[in-house]
Amino acid sequence: MSTTHDRSMRKKVTAWALWDWASAAFNAVVTTFVFSVYIADADLFGDNANASLGWTMTAAGIFVAIIAPVIGQSTDRSGKRRGLIAFTTSVTIIATAALAFVRPDESYLWLGLLLLAIGNIAFETGSVVYNAMLTDISTPKNIGKISGIGWGLGYVGGIVLMLILYVGIIGPEVGWFGVTSGDGMSVRVSMVLCAVWTLAFSLPLMLTAADTEAKTTSRVGIIDSYRMLLRSVARLWRTDRSIVWFLISSAIYRDGLAGVFAFGGVLAGVAFGFDSGEVLIFGITANLVAGIATITFGYIDDRVGSRPVILFSLASMVILGLLIFLLHDQGKIVFWIAGLLLCIFVGPAQASSRTYLARIIPPGEEGEIFGLYATTGRAVSFLSPFMYATAISIGAILLDSSKKDAAYFGILGIAIVLFAGFASFLKVRPAEEKLTESAA
Incomplete structure (x- = not known):
């Protein structure tokens, strides 16, 4: 019986983790290193393209922030996770495939941005459900390991897919199927392959994801959903303010x-003059660096705790972001060195955050608080795009130049967000005792 159960759980974990592998198409290729760089190119889509990308992602983030609490609570109450993950993933796939219709012309800018926003909203909404599934396929003893497997597969998937696209489509003068860079075909065909990739590797979860037991059959409106969310936060504020902070x-x-x-790929292309092949190589290297660092820092986390890892990672990224801004005149070498160093700390900060929360959650409240973790994360998902676009707009005014020339100011916007997170995290009390006690 135990062997059968273990085999069944391994299948569930595999299907769950493969969704992260599948998501590399949208995360790494569409929104980071290929399509976003393409749509932000001022020579193809006009001088406002880069800032418009930031504003569009801001609007998409605000929309996600509005619907995330409702979607999360509705899913918890109804238990219907399979249908929602299938629907949101399907919309992401369709939006990705439709990007193939975006030709390199300013008249196609808003079609590309609209499809990108739709895909982002669907993907982020699906991620809320996906993260909630983690507690269904894990125990307190292996939740960090399983979470790490998913995160690791996401990085590795990005590396594999970008290598495929670089070797077969984007790198050669004439790629597979006779594709060239003319009329943006190398990017547009890559979007079709990304859609196929997402479909192929997300199918196992879409077909096998299990619904959970419904908590109630009654429907709750949008206003009531927000009231319930505020009540949960108020209760936590009274009982353990450190969790709220x-x-x-x-x-x-x-x-x-x-x-x-x-925005890393966009900065490389627009602000530092990387061509599409160089951006893709940088993306592959960045994912490799992030993946190795995440695994390595996992061992450090076990030794020194999550809080020091988070604080050190955030401080390092703020400093490196400022260096990229201040030394931008030195050209590509600055972005290669400081940009890759910055990527070292992204994965560890993400992984240690999830581990830290697992250590401070009161017993029996894991599901609710991990749900709040997902919801609050989406609630400010407009912040970085907003600060990125605002910094570029202010930079153009200060330099009295085009937004393309001021593109490197975007890193300042992201650095400000990271610093704000670092400063607010200082109010979170150290809480590593729970892990020690559990291990003992």
Whole structure:
């Protein structure tokens, strides 16, 4: 019986983790290193393209912030996770495939941005459900390990897919199927392959995800959903304010971490002159660095605790972001060195945040608080795009130049978000005792 149960759980974990592998297409290729760089190119889509990308992602983030609490609570109450993960993933796939219709012309800018926003909303909404599934396929003893497997597969998936696209489509003058860079075809065909990749590797979860037992059959409206959310936060504030401060601070800096990868490729291409092949090579290297660092820092986390890892990672990223801004005139070498160093700390900060929360959650409240963790993270998902776009706009005014020339100011916006998260995290009390006691 035990062997059968173990085999069944391994299948569930595999299907769950493969969704992270599948998500590399949207995370790494669409929104970071290929399509976002393409749509932000001022020579193809006009001088406002880069800032418009930031504003569009801001609007998408605000929309996610509005619907995330409702979606999360509705899913918890109804237990219907399988249908929602299948629907949101399908919308992401369709939006990704439709990006193939975005030709390199200014008249296609808003079509590309609209499809990107739709895909982002669907993907982020699906991620809320996906994260909630973690507690269904793990125990307190292996939740960190299983979470790490998913995160690791996401990085590795990004490396594998970007290598495939570089070797077969983007790198050669004439790639597979006779594809060239003319009329943006190398990027547009890559979007079709990304859609196929996402479909192939997300199918196991979409077909096998199990619904949970419904907590209630009654429907709750949007206003009541927010009231319930505020009651949960108020109760936590009365009983353990450190958890509330952690949820607030982590929401801020996790959005900054997302901004590093979301706009890293754009900064490389627009601000530092990387061509599409160089951006893809940088993306592959960045994912490799982040993956290795995440695994390595996992061992450090076990020795010194999550809090020091988070604080050190955030402080390092703020400093490196400022260096990229101040030394931008030195060219590509600055972004290669400081950019890759910055990527070292993204994964560890993300992984240690999830581990830290597991250590401070009161017994029996894991599901609810991990749900709040997901919800608060989405609630400020507009912050990095907003600060990125605002910094570029202010930079253009200060330099009295085009937004393309001021593109490097975008890193300042992301650095400010990371610093705000670092400063607010200082109010979170150290709480490593629970892990020690559990291990004993």
